[in-house]
Amino acid sequence: MTKFSLAVSAILVGSAAAWSTPMTMKADAGVDSRRNILQKGAAFAAGLAAPAAAGAYAVPDLLYDFDALEPYIDAPTMKIHHDKHHGTYVANINKATEGKDPVPILDLMADALEAGPVRNSGGGHYNHAFFWDEMTPADKAAKTKVSDQLEALINKSFGSMDEMKAQFEARSAPGALFGSGWVWICVNQAGDELKLVGTPNQDNPLMKGVLDEVMFPILGIDVWEHAYYLKYQNRRPEYVSNWWNVVDWDKVSSNCAYVIENHAGVPVRD
């Protein structure tokens, strides 16, 4: 998967020579711009994950402007959430993985509970990278569709989309997910059902030991206070019910198809 995406990305950026060295190249001054081009190229290449440059994860650029999710998520929140909060997780995961062979952040998730700071900063990096790309401006979101595959799973697992949303909102409520954490819709290990789960802090269902079994998120919401405080203060339920307006169901559907076909977590731009 990695070699394939390297080759595809190399073609896209038209500089195969730059990528002919194996993945153990050292970080240098040029790596950020190469990462940027690679990320944009990768984004066009239907969500293939860009392999991390050596020791240098980066916050992926949003696929939309900071104010694009207004009025449901405000621009100041998007900017601080992306630049500062996600930025801090990236700085910390880079520190924690210094000198190690670079791997996509997804690959660090399974054993994150045994890997000290990777749990918090690696989880934070994966979760936020996942989060940005499942959202899109409301006018675009309105035109996205749930695939037949996803619809069938939703109906099987929850009865209906409305019922799934109601349960998701209940699970996200301040009294249900207490403190900081995330709420997810996941495909289960068997690949035949959707599960609604909450995880604390920056844990996610891909991490062994967090839930009864490892599961593969296809949709997730950040309910840390920083995700909504500037606009909603303590009104988390209002934030969650508004959030549906910016969910990209095309992306969620492709997440679903991916995890079922590959029995693995969704790769992210890292």
Add this chain to the structure above:
Amino acid sequence: RIQKIRTTTKHKQESEKADKIKRSMSGVAKKIINPMSLRAALNLQSSKIPEQLAKSSAAFLSSAPSGGKHTLPDLSYDYAALEPCVSAETMTIHHTKHHNTYVTNLNASLEKLDAAVSAGDVSSIIGLQGALKFNGGGHLNHTLFWENLAPAADSELKDGPLKDAIIAKFGSFDAMKADVSAMSVAVQGSGWGWLGYDSKSKQIVAATCANQDPLQATTGLVPLLGIDVWEHAYYVDYRNVRPDYVKAVWDVINWDVVEKRFIAASQ
């Protein structure tokens, strides 16, 4: 006539029996005895418990203070009094929205607990523990928090037993500040930083707790000073920069209150 006398004597005996049983029970046991089981224990044939006994049982049954509800405590200073360290906006939302919600939800949970206890519904009693911890802890913690804050002009650690104990344990006031600050900043997600009193070692200790877990119930330490590091405590004023908030909050600590708590705990 003889029958009448027997009935009166029987009632008197039952009443005395009830009083005797009541007196012999521990304070905790009294609170969970409901009218039905009390009657069963006393083998009362009448369906009416003597009035006095019914009244005192009702008082035991209530889980709220004096049979009433918990209330949001007033602050002893204005919302703007802690500026510039903590803004009036933060204080207002924190007090009237966040803390108030804990109080409301605590009262609701206690009502459900009363009903579950009265019904002897152990499963429901257990099911309520999460809500009691969240909301009860939230109410406890924030009440302690408002009390250990004061306008900067009134924030002074005077010479005295608290100062001595801090220096004895940490070496210096600044070292204590550094320890508590580092631990508070390092809390992952939501939680609290604490200065607590360990009655076993008779020392002041730096500690943290997650979410709204109350210090004493969770660790056994007596809370002396609490610092809320949930994002809602600082987001309006400091955004993501928790270290700046923790640094600033030391300027508005009510050391008189912290010392009073220390003196009470260390007796």
